[in-house]
Amino acid sequence: MGVEMLNSVELETLGLQAYFGQVRALHGVSLQVPRHELTALIGPSGCGKSTFIRCLNRLHEESPGARAEGKVLLEGRDIYAPTVDPVLIRRRIGMVFQRPNPFPAMTIYENVASGLILAGVRDRRVLDPVVERSLKQAALWDEVKDQLKKPGTRLSGGQQQRLCIARALAVDPPVLLMDEPTSALDPISTARIEELLVDLKKAVTVVMVTHNMQQAARVSDRTAFFLLGEMVESGRTDAIFTNPADSRTEQYITGRFG
Amino acid sequence: MERQIDVEIRELKDLILAMGCCVEKSIEEATQALILREPDRFKKVYELEKTINEHHILVDEACVRILARQSPLAADLRWIVATIKINTDLERMGDQAVNISHNGERYLTEPALKPLIDLPRMASEVRQMVRSCLDAFVRKDLALAEQVLQQDDVVDQLKNEILDELKAFMARDPQSISRALNLILIARNLERLGDHATNIAEDVIYALTGKDIRHGHS
Numbered sequence: 004m005g006v007e008m009l010n011s012v013e014l015e016t017l018g019l020q021a022y023f024g025q026v027r028a029l030h031g032v033s034l035q036v037p038r039h040e041l042t043a044l045i046g047p048s049g050c051g052k053s054t055f056i057r058c059l060n061r062l063h064e065e066s067p068g069a070r071a072e073g074k075v076l077l078e079g080r081d082i083y084a085p086t087v088d089p090v091l092i093r094r095r096i097g098m099v100f101q102r103p104n105p106f107p108a109m110t111i112y113e114n115v116a117s118g119l120i121l122a123g124v125r126d127r128r129v130l131d132p133v134v135e136r137s138l139k140q141a142a143l144w145d146e147v148k149d150q151l152k153k154p155g156t157r158l159s160g161g162q163q164q165r166l167c168i169a170r171a172l173a174v175d176p177p178v179l180l181m182d183e184p185t186s187a188l189d190p191i192s193t194a195r196i197e198e199l200l201v202d203l204k205k206a207v208t209v210v211m212v213t214h215n216m217q218q219a220a221r222v223s224d225r226t227a228f229f230l231l232g233e234m235v236e237s238g239r240t241d242a243i244f245t246n247p248a249d250s251r252t253e254q255y256i257t258g259r260f261g
Numbered sequence: 262m263e264r265q266i267d268v269e270i271r272e273l274k275d276l277i278l279a280m281g282c283c284v285e286k287s288i289e290e291a292t293q294a295l296i297l298r299e300p301d302r303f304k305k306v307y308e309l310e311k312t313i314n315e316h317h318i319l320v321d322e323a324c325v326r327i328l329a330r331q332s333p334l335a336a337d338l339r340w341i342v343a344t345i346k347i348n349t350d351l352e353r354m355g356d357q358a359v360n361i362s363h364n365g366e367r368y369l370t371e372p373a374l375k376p377l378i379d380l381p382r383m384a385s386e387v388r389q390m391v392r393s394c395l396d397a398f399v400r401k402d403l404a405l406a407e408q409v410l411q412q413d414d415v416v417d418q419l420k421n422e423i424l425d426e427l428k429a430f431m432a433r434d435p436q437s438i439s440r441a442l443n444l445i446l447i448a449r450n451l452e453r454l455g456d457h458a459t460n461i462a463e464d465v466i467y468a469l470t471g472k473d474i475r476h477g478h479s
Contacts, residue, residue: 217332244334246471256334258264 013038013208014059014096014178019073021054021063028054031073032234034227036178041200041209043219043240046229047255052212055229056180059210060096061089077178094118097171101183103163105155105170112151114166118174133173140206141169142199161192165199172207179203181211185218197222216256220244228252266331273323273344274399277351280316281395283309284351287358288391288454292384295365295447296377303362313355320348336468343468347398350457350464354391357457361450368443374430380448383419386412387451390458397465406469409462416455423448 014036021029029051036042044052057063058071061082075082082092105114113120115134124130134151138144143165147158155166164184171179185193200209200222213219219226220240227237228249236249247253254260287309294302324345327333333341390412397406427441427448463475 216334220334245338247335253335257337258266 011037013078014210015074015076016055016059017074017076019055019058019071019075021051021058021071022069023066024068028232029058029071030232032229034234034237036208036210037225038177038208039204039206040224041204041211041222042225042227042237043223044210044212044227044229045214045216045219045256047260048214050229051232052229053182055234056098056182056210056212059178059180060093060098062093062098064089094122094174095176096178096180097174097176098180098182099164099167099171099184102187103160103167105158105163105166107154107156109155110152111147111155111158111166114155115169115173117170122174134169137169137173138166140172140203141165142195142202143169159192161188161195164188164192164196168196168199168203172203176207178208178210181209183212183214186214193218216244228255230255266327266333266337269323269327269331270337270340273320273327273341276316276320276323277344277347278395278399280313280320280348280351281391281398283313283316284354284358285388285391285395287313287355288361288384288388291358291361291365292381292388292451294362295368296381296384298369298373300366300369303366306358306362310355310359313352317348317352317355320344324348339468339471343464346464347461350460354454354457357450357454361447364443364446364450368440368447371440374437374440374444377444379419379423379426380444380451383416383423383448383451386416386419387454387458390416390455394458394461394465397462398468401465401469403466403469406462406465409458413455413459416452420448420452 012035016032016034018031018033019029020027020031032051032055034042044056046052054063059075061071063069063071071083073083077092077095081087082089082096106117109117112134115137116124116130119130119133135144135148138147143162146162147153147166155163158166164187168179168184185196188196197218200211203209204224211219211223223240225237226240226243228235228243228247228251230251236243236247236252238248243252244256247256287306290302290305290309294300294306324341327341331337390409393405393412394409396402397409424445427445430437431441463473467473
């Protein structure tokens with residue numbers, strides 16, 4: 004692999020397999036995720052795309068009996084190497100989930116700062132600018148700057164999701180994983196998040212699972228199609244949605260199954 | 262299981278087919294009126310143009326509706342995009358048949374300049390191209406669409422021969438200029454019809470394969 008390839012690829016999986024006990028949920032997926040691009044993962048329910056994304060920050064192994072095999076390289080280094088601490092990996096590769104999950108007992112400020120506070124940072128002169136930058140990056144600052152001491156759970160669903168994005172961004176991760184981040188939101192909030200994603204990828208590499216094909220078509224640079232635990236096809240989003248190479252991809256995106 | 266978009270695409274195809282039939286009929290009437298010197302048949306062309314124009318709008322409305330409500334992707338998307346373009350070409354083909362009729366009506370007000378030989382051949386080739394590109398669209402026949410592209414060269418060649426012959430007429434006899442010019446314009450209209458049929462064939466190839474072969478693009 005040449006230097007140029009390493010420079011452009013932020014995250015890469017090689018023969019990634021995931022198991023729940025004896026059941027193999029992923030059958031050797033190899034995918035390259037280019038830096039500062041948004042890669043969308045699509046496929047029918049149960050195809051393994053959420054399992055795949057959870058392997059990218061070693062969250063999968065937290066489920067009882069779950070394990071992963073193969074390699075996941077972040078900037079060329081295997082995050083599954085024996086010496087690597089999964090907790091540190093999760094700080095480098097943030098995650099946003101389907102349902103907004105702000106910490107209920109915390110204020111908006113504390114939610115955003117929580118990652119740094121957990122890491123031992125207490126100095127407001129350090130935390131304040133990080134909270135402001137993260138909320139601005141998540142396009143939430145203007146709406147909450149005067150109510151940072153209110154509980155995060157007081158915000159609307161769309162605002163809560165942007166708060167979760169701000170919380171993930173506060174620790175400055177190079178990669179952000181999103182598992183159906185707008186599926187619980189109304190169309191206006193969805194549109195806000197989509198606008199935000201386009202801005203966000205200037206600074207962060209994003210991998211997003213979505214069931215919404217139009218969303219994948221609107222916001223992603225690359226799309227990977229998963230089926231029955233395999234990655235059938237990946238490529239530039241415009242090519243996948245206008246002229247997919249594999250007939251199974253064609254069948255799925257034209258709604259003939261799934 | 263049939264998808265809703267399949268139903269709507271089938272209805273759209275029926276609309277295009279009906280429009281294509283009018284265009285074919287219109288070209289037939291315009292060229293036969295000229296060749297057989299039966300000016301009454303031009304009226305039919307003007308009537309058909311109204312129907313073609315109505316279909317032009319109906320097809321566009323149907324395409325916009327499908328885009329808005331069905332969010333087509335992949336082959337479905339290419340099919341709708343191709344249909345929008347084919348619709349434009351068909352409408353302009355209707356206009357070209359009208360142009361042939363206008364030029365033909367003027368030509369028929371005077372005695373025949375010469376027996377028409379190449380012009381009927383050219384008209385026949387063009388009508389064949391129009392029939393083939395529409396068949397290729399309906400039957401999703403890639404080979405037939407590719408055949409249309411070859412035919413266009415024959416039409417262009419015939420047009421050049423007609424032009425050379427008529428230029429010679431005009432050089433020999435200034436009295437022939439007005440009639441020769443009308444025939445040149447008609448040859449030009451027929452050539453444009455061939456170009457529109459070629460466009461349709463290219464759109465069919467795009468819809469079927471995703472390949473854009475226009476302007477030597479691959």
